[in-house]
Each structure stands twice: as C-alpha cells, then as structure tokens.
Amino acid sequence: MSTMEGYNFAYLDEATKRMIRRAILKAVAIPGHQIPFGAREMPLPYGWGTGGIQVTASILGPQDTLKVIDQGSDDTTNAISIRRFFRRVAGVATTEHTAEASIIQTRHRIPERPLREDQIIVYQVPQPEPLFRLEPRRAETKRLHALADYGLMHVRLYEDIARLGHIAKAYDYPVMVNGRYLMSPSPIPAFDNPKMDRMPALQLFGAGREKRIYAIPPYTEVRSLDFEDHPFRPIRAPHACALCRSTDTYLDEVITDDAGGRIFVCSDTDFCAERQAAAAPKEAAE
Amino acid sequence: MTALTAGFADPVLDAQATFRAVLEAMSRPGRVQRAGAGLRPPGPLNAAAAAVLLSLADADTPLWLDAGAEAEAWLRFHCGAPVVAAAGAAAFVLATRAAPALASLAQGSEEEPQQGATLVLQVAGLEEGAGWRLTGPGIAHEHRLRVAGAPPGFVAAWAANRAAFPCGVDVVLCAGEHLAALPRTVAIAEG
Numbered sequence: 485m486s487t488m489e490g491y492n493f494a495y496l497d498e499a500t501k502r503m504i505r506r507a508i509l510k511a512v513a514i515p516g517h518q519i520p521f522g523a524r525e526m527p528l529p530y531g532w533g534t535g536g537i538q539v540t541a542s543i544l545g546p547q548d549t550l551k552v553i554d555q556g557s558d559d560t561t562n563a564i565s566i567r568r569f570f571r572r573v574a575g576v577a578t579t580e581h582t583a584e585a586s587i588i589q590t591r592h593r594i595p596e597r598p599l600r601e602d603q604i605i606v607y608q609v610p611q612p613e614p615l616f617r618l619e620p621r622r623a624e625t626k627r628l629h630a631l632a633d634y635g636l637m638h639v640r641l642y643e644d645i646a647r648l649g650h651i652a653k654a655y656d657y658p659v660m661v662n663g664r665y666l667m668s669p670s671p672i673p674a675f676d677n678p679k680m681d682r683m684p685a686l687q688l689f690g691a692g693r694e695k696r697i698y699a700i701p702p703y704t705e706v707r708s709l710d711f712e713d714h715p716f717r718p719i720r721a722p723h724a725c726a727l728c729r730s731t732d733t734y735l736d737e738v739i740t741d742d743a744g745g746r747i748f749v750c751s752d753t754d755f756c757a758e759r760q761a762a763a764a765p766k767e768a769a770e
Numbered sequence: 771m772t773a774l775t776a777g778f779a780d781p782v783l784d785a786q787a788t789f790r791a792v793l794e795a796m797s798r799p800g801r802v803q804r805a806g807a808g809l810r811p812p813g814p815l816n817a818a819a820a821a822v823l824l825s826l827a828d829a830d831t832p833l834w835l836d837a838g839a840e841a842e843a844w845l846r847f848h849c850g851a852p853v854v855a856a857a858g859a860a861a862f863v864l865a866t867r868a869a870p871a872l873a874s875l876a877q878g879s880e881e882e883p884q885q886g887a888t889l890v891l892q893v894a895g896l897e898e899g900a901g902w903r904l905t906g907p908g909i910a911h912e913h914r915l916r917v918a919g920a921p922p923g924f925v926a927a928w929a930a931n932r933a934a935f936p937c938g939v940d941v942v943l944c945a946g947e948h949l950a951a952l953p954r955t956v957a958i959a960e961g
C-alpha cells in the first residue's frame with residue numbers, strides 16, 4: 485500500500501481509532517447528543533478541521549473514495565491539504581465529484597447534489613455547543629441538554645424578531661434533532677439546513693479543539709428552530725449563478741475587479757461545473 | 771488448554787471493515803451486515819461477535835461475558851479488555867446464553883447517556899424482510915428483521931429501554947458471520 489512510511493494506516497494509532505469509533509457509535513445511537521472524546525494532536529493546526537480529520541481517519545478504509553470541500557470548493561488550500569494528507573497516510577482514492585465520493589469531509593457547506601445512502605458526510609465543527617454564546621459554562625449547558633431546556637435559544641431568536649423583524653442567524657442556525665437535542669449544524673449557511681432533514685446519508689460531526697463528536701443517523705428529522713408566526717426560511721442571494729444560471733443553489737459573491745464589479749456564482753464548484761458541462765453541448769447546438 | 775486461535779489476519783484493516791459494518795448496522799437498524807469472515811474464535815463465541823469485540827473493546831472498556839473460560843482467555847489475549855464480574859459495570863456485555871436483563875446493564879445518565887452499555891447478543895439467526903417491524907432514526911419507513919433465538923420477553927424489555935431515552939442500552943445482534951444493530955432509539959413491533 486502506498487501509505488507514508490512510519491505511520492499507521494490513516495495516521496491515528498489503533499487505540500485512538502477504537503476510542504473515536506466507540507464515540508461515533510454512541511453518537512449515532514443518541515442523535516444530536518455531543519460525546520466527548522480524547523482528541524489527538526494532528527499534524528495540522530486547529531481551524532484546519534482536526535475534529536473532522538480525526539472522524540474521517542477513524543472511519544476511512546482502502547475501499548473509500550474521499551472528497552474534501554471547504555466552503556463548497558474542492559480547490560482551497562485547506563481542502564487540498566486534507567485530501568493530500570489522506571492520500572499519503574491512507575492511500576485512498578480522492579475525487580472532486582460528489583457523486584463519486586463514499587466519504588465527504590466538509591467545512592461550511594453541504595453539497596447541492598442530494599447525498600445517497602452509500603455516502604457519509606463528515607462536518608468540521610469549530611464550536612459544537614449551540615448554547616455556547618448564551619451560556620459559556622460547560623457544566624450548565626450539559627444540564628440544559630439533559631433537561632432539554634432550550635428556552636435560552638428561543639429567547640435569543642425571538643429577540644432578533646422583536647428587534648429586526650426576522651432571525652438574524654445566516655450561518656450555524658440551530659436545529660432540533662429527532663425532536664430531542666438542540667444541535668449546531670456547524671457554520672453551514674442556513675440555506676443548507678433543510679438538506680439535513682431526513683438525509684439518506686449518515687452525518688457525522690467532529691470538533692477537534694472542543695473534543696466533541698455528534699451524529700445524525702439517516703432519515704432522521706432535523707428541524708430548524710422557528711416560531712409559528714416566523715417560520716424558518718432558507719436564504720440565498722436573489723440572483724442566478726453567473727456561470728451555470730442556477731436559481732436554486734447557494735451563491736457566493738465574487739469581486740471581479742478593482743472598480744467594485746461583482747458577480748454571483750455557485751459556492752458548490754463541482755455542482756456548478758457539472759451544470760455548465762451539461763448545458764454546453766445544448767448551447768453549442770443552438 | 772489448547773493454543774489460542776488467531777485474531778484478525780490484518781488487525782488494522784479488519785478492525786476498520788468490522789467497524790464500518792457495525793456503523794452501518796447502527797445507522798440503519800435492522801439491515802443485516804457481514805463481519806468476522808475467516809475468524810475461528812472458540813465456542814460458543816461466534817465470528818461476528820468476536821469481530822465486533824476485537825474491533826471495539828480494549829483496556830479502556832470493561833467487559834462482561836458468559837461465554838466460558840476459553841472464549842474469555844481468547845478475548846483477554848486479543849482485546850486486553852478487563853473482565854468484570856458485574857454486568858452492570860461493563861461497557862461491553864457479551865451474551866451467548868440467557869442474556870442479562872437490559873435494565874441490569876449500565877444505562878448512562880441524563881447528562882452522560884453515552885455511558886449506556888453495548889450488549890453484544892448472540893442469536894441463532896438474522897433475516898431481513900420478515901419478523902419484527904422496526905421504525906425510528908436510520909429507517910426511511912420500516913425495516914423488517916427476523917431474529918431467531920431472541921431472549922424471551924425481549925420486545926417488552928426493549929420498549930422499556932427505549933422509553934428511557936436518552937439513557938439506555940444499544941444492542942448488536944450477532945449470528946454466525948452476520949450482525950444487525952438496535953440503537954436505543956429504534957421502536958420494535960412484533961411482526
């Protein structure tokens with residue numbers, strides 16, 4: 485196998501993998517509940533997705549094909565580094581195509597292409613505790629989760645509505661998992677939240693610095709918090725993608741010149757490229 | 771005592787493959803997975819249960835078992851898990867005969883429900899498409915699972931286990947080289 489000399493398969497030692505695997509299994513059995521684990525130092529700094537990397541390293545096998553995205557893109561330094569890391573330490577195949585991947589590690593997006601039963605998505609999580617900004621004491625948030633007492637979060641969201649007329653959270657918009665646990669979806673845009681609901685793929689979440697793992701099993705109800713008179717609305721920029729003309733994908737604003745010119749393009753580069761490729765022959769024939 | 775049979779032929783990759791089978795089983799309750807092909811553990815330990823413990827149990831996970839001295843020696847050697855006398859103190863409980871009551875196993879607490887035990891329960895057979903009707907997280911509509919040789923009263927005991935959510939016990943059913951899982955969230959109705 486073409487793995488890096490002197491390292492165990494997928495970098496982590498077997499005892500660490502077992503510990504993380506046990507945490508993952510309990511996370512699946514208790515959807516949305518954060519499980520502490522003994523995170524290891526990784527050869528990449530925090531903020532580079534060390535939690536996601538440890539989860540990926542613990543589930544990955546030689547049969548897998550790995551895709552890594554950062555804000556929807558396969559081409560950022562972060563995504564390229566993580567992909568290269570796993571090619572080196574596990575010898576696994578990598579891909580930029582969502583449809584070809586068996587494991588997708590992501591920072592801040594869910595691919596536009598619906599995920600399948602034979603795929604696993606691993607989210608990199610900087611702050612796993614949805615109540616962190618409202619209650620910084622860890623012992624207290626544990627107690628609130630035990631009691632399913634999420635009044636603090638409802639009050640926080642309702643204050644937004646009272647002040648601004650809408651809920652101001654565009655990212656990391658809190659969700660209820662299987663009607664029991666309040667969960668941070670990681671800093672994905674709220675636009676992506678509905679994709680989590682009853683997703684056929686298994687969803688795993690790894691927070692390296694905070695040393696927490698949590699999960700959403702397939703086909704599990706994930707509901708964005710809202711109010712009867714202010715239902716949750718996934719937001720996107722009201723434009724068509726400048727490259728593929730999609731009107732239902734999440735868009736990034738891109739500055740095109742020093743004069744303040746700007747365009748909107750799909751944040752999911754693979755999805756956008758596939759749409760452009762599919763449209764190209766048709767347009768050529770026209 | 772006879773010499774111990776071998777553990778995993780490839781400890782790293784076989785553990786990974788077994789873990790993925792258990793993960794898939796736990797994520798999709800009632801779907802039957804394969805594990806332990808090629809393992810020859812001492813009886814009454816079956817191949818799937820042996821593989822599950824080889825891949826997940828170690829010095830950090832107290833183990834309770836009713837499988838006799840030979841299987842105990844085999845698991846001690848290959849996993850290094852400390853064997854405990856009280857099932858309620860174990861992280862992994864291996865039942866090959868009359869299973870201990872679910873309620874007698876570690877349940878976890880409201881704050882630490884992940885401390886609930888994993889029961890590795892050997893049964894005579896597992897078959898998809900008939901038998902119990904399973905619903906809950908991991909299941910789009912309904913999965914059917916026929917379990918040959920489930921302990922008497924299991925379905926009623928399971929309902930009590932599920933009602934204690936988030937506390938409770940998770941079960942990995944093992945038959946030969948097959949396994950299926952029952953996370954504490956799953957609802958079981960008799961077929």
Ligand SMILES: [Zn+2]
Nearest residue numbers: 725728750756
């Ligand atoms: Zn596009």
